[in-house]
Amino acid sequence: RYVTDFIPIIIFGQMALLLGIFSILSISWNKTSNRYIIFLKITALCSGLYVAYLSQSRGVWLTIPIFILLGIVVTKNVSSRYKFGVISVFFALLVGVSYFGNIVKDRVAVAETDISQYSVGSDVDTSLGIRLQLWRASWMLFTEHPLIGVGVEGFSKELHNLAKRKVITPLSATFAHSHNEILFTMSRFGVFGLLAILGLYFIPAYYFIREIRDDDPEVRYTAAMGAALTIGFFTLGLVDVVFLWWEVYPFYSISIALLLTYIIKRKDIIFKQRSDLSSHHLSSAS
Template sequence: MRYLKFVILFIVMCFPVLTMTVKGGANTCIYSLLLLSLVYFVFQRKQDAFSFSYLLKRYWPMHLAMAGMIFAILANQISTSNFFLKTYDTPSRLAFFLPITWLLLQISASDLKLFQWGLVAGAVGSAIKIEWIGLSQSSMPGIIDFMNRIPYGDVSLMLGILSLLSIGWNRRGDKLSVAIKIIGGISGIYASYLSEARGGWIALPILAFVILSMLNKTKLNHRFAIFAIALILMVSTYGFNKIIQDRVHAAASDITKFVDGENQDTSVGIRFQLWRGSWVLFKEHPVFGVGREEFYPDALQDLAKRHVITQQATDFGHSHNEFFYNMATLGIFGLLAILAIFFVPGYYFLQATRHSDRDIKTAGRMGLTLCLGFLIFGLTEAIFFMPAICAFFSMSVAVCFAFVVKRKEALASS
């Protein structure tokens, strides 16, 4: 295991930056960890406290939640007797949480802390990449290299916030590490700004408020002061930045045109149409949904024929909303699955934020922020539509969760 540990930790450190900078990087990392977990399962010489069966029994709600989308798809396909193996490909990365977490539990909590430097590298790498693309092209493309700009901006923002939260793992006087993590935080936020992903910007003040509310050892008036300063900075940034102003004004104009019936095919207007159409599909197929394969283009074309949405809105492969998309395609099972993905891990991480140990608190805050952040991102984008994003979320939750479990074990044994 000694040599295997170095490979695992290398992957844990590299996957955030590879997710943002290399096509197929996230998928390579998650499949590598899956393969390593199978190798270790076969060749392990002894069973420790975290045997695979123990992990499955002890934390079965977590594993069921992360695999919930697989079961929702299976329920839909059983109901229609149409089976498509390809449909399971993307959500399978979420279900890999179980073997990957088990593998990570074979190494120490102190080693898992190396994840923090992967977060910083990922945030800085995403900023460098989008800055280079912005400088080398006359206009920002809808696709940043191999990733849509919306999930790119969202994940960049998350990497920046997690870099800042990981400061909780530092000890007093460690000024250089704190400075590096602050650079990572600024880089992630800057990359999100350059992506012009408005959904991520909506999440920023909400996450700032939630994170400050978790700082229970900080005096209440100090928390209010920090939040007020952050709010002033965000308002000032809006007031003096033309890109942000233009994006916000464009959204307001799109909403006005949609409500007045002047133009429904604006960027925001198409989203509203897809949400409305998805709601119609859910009401017509509330239990199992229309199916992932039938949503685009068949179900959307049918909605256009019925004048529920315009023809232009049928060009999109998902609902631009994680909840509506799962409701429309997988019915009530899809809704329960996506809620479980956010709220079940969120519950475990919330419990960790109340622990007396600082390191466990920090990992809990990072995990809870992951769940809340992706939930908010899912309001304006089908965030798990891309395999790479599923892989990133699954591995990040696995690292934070494994750290909490291992750290608790270390405290109990000492």
């Protein structure tokens, strides 16, 4: 699963899923008569969901409810009955995949076993057990070095020190990161790192979310894409270190720049159209 010559599978799964979400949201921009484009975009969504399924990444799966919620919010011009029908079909599909698909059942079963073993202390070096140890270790490093953290090069060294102190196991101390973006950044860079990583997520998210109920569908759906990007990566970052991979930086920053630029340009066009219409009415009245 983790052997790849392209990019890490969890990053590939999230990017493919996001591009599928972008495709389905952008259907609002097309004329309903353009059925071929709509079919292509629905296919893109299905492809993204299938990649997410094959990735076996529970973190990627965790972002899907976020995208569903965003879809419900931005489709304010769609009747509640129709939305309920679509959501019901989608959830029925997810339940069917979870029931009949071995990948989902196996990953859920492994998670339940890992948590059970960790809680009783019989085996703490499972996949989730190591994550829980690293989260605890990262929090301890932050509380011990709250201002500037342990530094970029100090994380691995401090993990081995925690292993010597019997806080974590020697196996956990061999990992390069803590499988949590926020805790990893806090432990390495302290409170300044915390402010930086939260700003990286929520400053662009603020600008997208405030436009998510706009009356213009193009603005609304573009804002939903941006919210899906920022909140999706934040959610995934709760269980992995997303920005450890260089492929994420251009994808994240260029997508934000592109979507914000579109919103700004679109609102300028709307403002100009309204101003011209208002001027026309005044001229007619006079």
